[in-house]
Amino acid sequence: MLFFVNIKIFAQQISADSLRLDIERSLNYLVEKQCTQTIEGKQYAGEWEAFMQMKGFFFLLGSKNKYRDSNCFTMAGIHNILAEMYLADTSKKEILPMLQKVYPEILTYATPTPIGNQFNFWKNLPPIRDLRWGKEPNPVPLGRRPTNFAMDERFINNAANVANDADDTALGNLAIWYHQKIFGKNDSIKPIKYSIFDQYLDKDRQNRHWYNYLFHGFKKSGAYMTWLAQESTFENWRFHKNVAHNLVFFLPFSICYPHPYVPYIPWGTNDVDVVVNANILTYLTKNGSLAKSKGSDAAHKLIEKHTKRGHWSMMGIYYPNRYHFHFAVSRAVAAGDKALLTTAQLLVKHLSETQNPDGSYDSWKRVNKRDILQSTTYAVLSMLYLKESGVEVPQTLIDKSVFFLQNQKKIEKSQVFWKGGVFFSGGTVVRNILYFTSDAYTTALVAMTFQKYLNVR
Template identity: 80%
Template sequence: MRYALFLLLLIKISAFSQQPSPDSLRKDIERSLNYLTQHQTTQTIEGKQYAGEWEAFMQMKGFFFFLGVKNQYRDSNCFTMAGIHNILAEMYLADTTQKQILPMLAKVYPEVLSYATPTPIGLQFNFWKKLPPRRDLSWGKEPNPIPLVRRPTNFILGERFINNAANVANDADDTALGNLAIWYHQKIFGKDSNQTIKHSIFDRYLDQNRQNRHWYNYLYHGFKKSGAYMTWLAQESTFENWRFHKTVLHNLVFFLPFSVCYPHPYIPYIPWGTNDVDVVVNANVLTYLTKKGTLNQSKGHEAAHKLIAKHTKRGHWNRMGIYYPNRYHFHFAISRALAAGDTALKSSAQLLLNHLSQTQNPDGSYQSWKHVNKRDILQSTTYALLSMLYLKESGLEVSQETINRAVKYIDTQKKMETNQNYWKGGVFFSGGTVVRNILYFTSDAYTTALVAMAYQKYLKIHNKK
């Protein structure tokens, strides 16, 4: 009996320590694409789910004022759909024999465009769709007809205040991702009538000549008047002469109509009434502008590079992204922009590589801080692995053993169905600021797509040996 238990233990240890073979990883990619094909939504139920999308969830970690208690809600949003689209498009362009990807791209592309707002210089994108409001939003007489608003699909918001706050403005992050999807679509399927947006839209909203400043940037980021890209593509509230104590006072009375933080009915809202600067958003804008070939025409690109360099040197990883609580999302976003061709990020990338080399656990995993989804180990390891693979693609010297250990760990986490593999979704986005570690977004499909792309890149490196 003891011998049998000892033998079983040896088998388990051997299985854990064994590096997945190239054939095994190819099969995992195939089964991951099968999973994504089978789990792409086929039927639209207006206001609940939409054909072409994949499941994503808003997760409430615990109670929060106006938002309710711990729970999970399916949500349709641009970030998830454009994100998966762009991962799959990148995979297809790297290996055009993966024909299974094409129908998925064709189905999700119209869904990505449903989040767009046409402008004279191209399409801006929003995180959420325009939908009928669930309740009256004005204290007085409602407009006729009732305007559509931006809101979650299935998360039931109660008070007028939080419903109006959910009606967010268009943003640079989704606009970069949505237009990158258009760019990929044109490259894969040919000319498209939707022209990608010009760089000038991002240059209209730079962190300069402002009479306001976001409290999160003030407390955690420093680097005022950075000149970098701001998150929201709308006019923020301004003060005659901004001081931090004014922001504090307005935040304390956020529920009163005279506060700059107060959301008004049917008017697109910037959270807290104040624009912000997020380093991951800046990296996503840089990726899009680099892919499109207009990076050097943009006024904000040099300031964005300097901001990223300052943050990388300072290394406050847990507070890095306002809307991205996983500490390794920053590494992923910067390395992806570098691999797209933004070579100005190379010095920052070397510091990121140093951090990745120093923080890997003995089992090959990486972990975020304790407040993020129980350290969000699988998602952290996936971002870290992709970061290393992008950095290696960009010419940096990355330890193959470090990469191998991360691949081994991710392999142990896969879930298997009939001819399908998937990985449980971790945190890829959050509500930001005060709900940064309470309200977050997850998707098995998004994480599975990331892993499949990582495996494809890993095999490409393996084949070069």
């Protein structure tokens, strides 16, 4: 009885006016924190601060430290959150200048192709050192890399020159879709077609990523792979062959070795990430091409299998926060992907079972001290997306989490913000060591949470 009384008190304490004020002040924060000056190779006009954070020492990457970083994932992510907020409430005119400022910056991560733009996580920049023994090419090619992260060795500089990926391509093209929906179509820029994702499916391969082998178990899934490039192949793949190459990753004959000026797939092997698959499904659903894609059915089955198995902390290769999976899948459901409705019921069950008494959620203890704020934000947004989609979600769960989030804000004059948690990582061996965080990204997520809560409660 006391439990239900406490729940009622939570709901009563959440004032609609206070939430509206927090949304307004969080947008003020994002306006003020949007970068206005480009310092080439350091920061770029239109972006918001994001950081690469080393939790501790790791070979070739250095010791515990924090570096500002410019990357597509953060900028497209914030753009898409703000665009979704504006489309839900077109009176929020202060959002429009922010979208216009960041949109050209997002396009700098694009690689034009005949069927549209692929996107990369990092910018194409001049190398910060020589990348091979002997004479360098003239002119020296550009390469993908972080802007400020300290990289001394040739190996890690070459490894940072990653190939274009399906995740950023989905997010970047979703930004194009949103931008054209708000500001009108541009005939010279068209969202990419579904076929690019279908060129890289987890089938008919002679390789397999060791993380998928050890932790995911579902081979030849047919789902979307992460990297939009040709992986290394074996004549007859066996796990021990892959292990042998991983053990000698620093030698040029290993498939894991990054060569100078060649776009690199980490470990030389493509991978299958369920969060990446959910992000692709969201984009394809939004642009109306989901049914045409050959990989969509397999992606649905893979996501459902992972949900039923419930190894939440190991779900995403690049997403260590266990509730990022729920967030990504629920976004696809809210976009209109009806094939995930069975999975949605399983997510609600898990969210109901794992909420803490104060309304918070927490991730694995190795993830940013359980990453409570970020976990709670993802969890409650998942519930709100699902409720928008017609899925039954207990209102008491949502009330408690919103109350918790509102009490975690930081106040600066006419602005409020929330401290950034882990929204991305370096993946695999540095999955719980190299984090990406951004106060702006987390603040945008919480602002959208409050807006959705006011619309559905």
